[in-house]
Amino acid sequence: MLLTTDAKVQYNCNSSEACSSPECKMGGPTRHGQHNKAHKAGRTAGLSARQKQRLGKEVVGPHRKPCKSGASQGGKLERIAAAKQIRDAKRNELISMKRRLAAPVVISVLPLSKSVDVSRLWDQLLSACKFQVAENGSEGREANEDRDICMEIDEVLGGLERKSEPLTMQTVTLPNKGRLRLTLLPPPSDRTDLMAVVDIGRAAEVLVLAVPGDSQCAVDEEGQAAVSVLRAMGLPSIVVAVQSSVTKGSNVTSMKERSASKKKAEEAIKSQIAGDHKMFHADTASDCQQLVRHLAEHPATVPVWRRQRPSLLVEGAEYRAGAEEGAVENSAAEPTGRLLLTGYIRCGGLSANQLIHIPGAGDFQIDRIEGIFEGGAHGSDRHGFGASKKGQGGRSSSAGGHAPRAGSGVGDGEGDSVMDVSDIGTTLLAQHDDEVREAVVRVNQADRDGEDGEQTWPSEQELLDVQTLIEGKRKKRNLPAGTSEYQAAWLLDDEEDGEEEEDEEEEEEEDNMVDSSGMNPEGRRGNQDDEVDEAPELHEMVDDEEAGSDTMALDEEAGDDAALYKELRSRHKQEQEQAQEEYPDEVDVPTDVPARVRFQKYRGLKSFRSSTWDSKEWLPAEYSRVFAFENFKRAHKRAKAAVERATAGLDPCAAAPGSLVVVHVVGVSASQAQVVLGRVPTSPSPHLSEPQASLPMSTGSPLVAFGLMQHEGKMSVLHGGIKKVASYSEPIRNKEQLLFVTGVRAFQSCPIFSADTPGDKQKMERFLLPGRHVIASMYAPISYGPLPFLAFKVMPQLQSTDIAGSAGLCKSNATQALMLAASGALRGCDPDRIMLKKITLTGYPTRVHKRRATVKFMFHNPDDIRWFRPVELYTKRGRRGRITDAIGTHGAMKCLFDCPVEQRDVVCMSLYKRAFPKWPKDLTFA
Missing domain, CATH: 3.40.50.300 (P-loop containing nucleotide triphosphate hydrolases)
Incomplete structure (x- = not known):
């Protein structure tokens, strides 16, 4: 009701009877006012009231629509029958699985x-x-x-x-x-x-x-x-x-x-x-x-990593020399032959189109897979060989065809390690398909004749010239008096293995500095390397009580010298690790080389987190030989699907798990076959170049061959998250040679450590410090997780022996010197992961006036100051600033900061360079 200013109506109707005045009919501020109908048919309404608004939809609720008695009785019987069918199907599946997985x-x-x-x-x-x-x-x-x-x-x-x-x-x-x-x-x-x-x-x-x-x-x-x-x-x-x-x-x-x-x-x-x-x-x-x-x-x-790929516990082996149909010749001049492996397929179906990895030998192709049925010992139905596969004709080989020999190592049920093969026949289970068969390709063959790439591939003559130049170059060393050539070689090895700040790329860079600057390349190293080379450092590291005088220590016999050298080297690595913890990434600018030349490959970043870095920029030549995925997860999913099809029997070129088979492996050289036969109890083979008696004796450890998933034989950049174990106390330097075990493979590599942090850039770590999780990156074949990632350290006393590759570690007594250094899990393969090496140049303020300061000892000439002027400065107490101008000719400079600077503060400048792993010398990865 709209009330106006000239309204003078008063409502004084207090009668209980109905009032006939028009004012009372309009309502007022009394209990006779307007009342709307309450909507109470919402949630609390009955099922029938809500059902009218559903327009024929199915009623879902606690109340079931009543049905006829006959239908209800029939539905109960149907449910009982359906439950019985499900129960019988599960029972039959378990029974068939037990019969199949023999x-x-x-x-x-x-x-x-x-x-x-x-x-x-x-x-x-x-x-x-x-x-x-x-x-x-x-x-x-x-x-x-x-x-x-x-x-x-x-x-x-x-x-x-x-x-x-x-x-x-x-x-x-x-x-x-x-x-x-x-x-x-x-x-x-x-x-x-x-x-x-x-x-x-x-x-x-x-x-x-x-x-x-x-x-x-x-x-x-x-x-x-x-x-x-x-x-x-x-x-x-x-x-x-x-x-x-x-x-x-x-x-x-x-x-x-x-x-x-x-x-x-x-x-x-x-x-x-x-x-x-x-x-x-x-x-x-x-x-x-x-x-x-x-x-x-x-x-x-x-474990899960064993269930996702097929494996074969080798119980017998036989080698047949000579190139056969389906064999793949090696690039070397050594002839190849056929290796027959006998055993049970486990964990998954093995396809003749996939590669097989034999520890200690390498990756090979499979020609065919033959099944074994033992005459009456267990029956042919035990191994599933009673019916032949479609398209294979169920052919059986003769007794002298491809049946395993005596001494194959398959038990006969009475506790013997070998079986009598007089009543054994074989049948063809799987034959490879040339169209879908995976080839043994380790590296990516780049187009070296084309000019589309940014990098050029050196010729063979250029590689030989560089190798001759490196071997012929001799470095002048300051050695103590009376040092022999044998001891001097130790010091050279210490420099080559113990360098941290100077990697191989920087050594080539310093060699090329002679043409540009005209300076002598000798002595162009940082102060840390000078400390390694100088003789006074050697004297300081020797304890007088343990080694006596320096002359007596250097005149000891070879065994005492080796022990002394080992102790000195261990102390030096511990000192470097401790210095890295106290002064992380700090280096000194050399006085004989301009900083703009020494650090010409480094650059400054405004923000390590948000600044951009192109992952395709300034790549090394080795990156043209590796493989990369457009989508790694999708490739892993397809590889797993292929193994699942082979396990389920949907692949016509695969053998089911649980089958006793003979796998024909082709492209195996005589030396590789010797490694396999030396670990399997077998009789001598007339096809070997050397008698079996000369092979290393089997230590009793089993030999397990793994079927590789798709693309697992190609080279890429492998990343694994590791952590140093508590039982290993020795320092582990970046790019130090370690023996890695991924479960399937065992190989030696020199990894590069980086921080395990989110983001598109990760900082390189110079040491694997205790208690920290880092990412170890290296060139290695592609592997799909989950896989374990173990790092072993070879003891120094056996490093002088002939340990060429991981295959030698698996077949010699050098494995006795292994110690578990770190463990973790595989993270994936990604060549585009950016790992930045960080160096920090430090200076000290000599004069401070509020926000302005004069800084010395960061550079040694004004040209370097003007070169690094765009790079931002910071202090250890959180101040940020920039270089304004150079003072004089001895490296002093004026700096301006965002807040007042303290006299005791340290001024720092961070520079970054992308780091890459070392290319391995042995590509067998056995």
């Missing part, structure tokens, strides 16, 4: 202390597998049979004589477990061989950790090193076997002693491996039977 379960025994009697434990496990007790029948009869068999086992074990022969891989069939078979891997003959532990991590599906129960220290130093390696690689299923000491004349200890030993072992294992693990005693025959029963009944699990 590969024996790989059990590896690893003692964690030298107090463990490995021979006794090994004999007990083999006997327990042979006399495994059946679980059917009444309890009384089962107990009697168990007791009788245990007594028989005790008699057998008591009559066994300890032999000095090395333990070998055994494949046994459990008598009362149907078709279940176990492959027992012996422990390494040398407990300090960490590469043998890596091989166990590649092959084992169940790991039996043997610990002593009566020792104060259940896990010794070698056991801790082995557990740390396996923990970094990814642990399979773990079972702990506690072995107590056996008293003379009795094989049984008291229950109190057994309980105490089990508690000690449990505490020792928990300190090394997190989680609860099943523990068994391994003192008597019945204890070992319980252990074997657990191994047979519980499923084994392996």
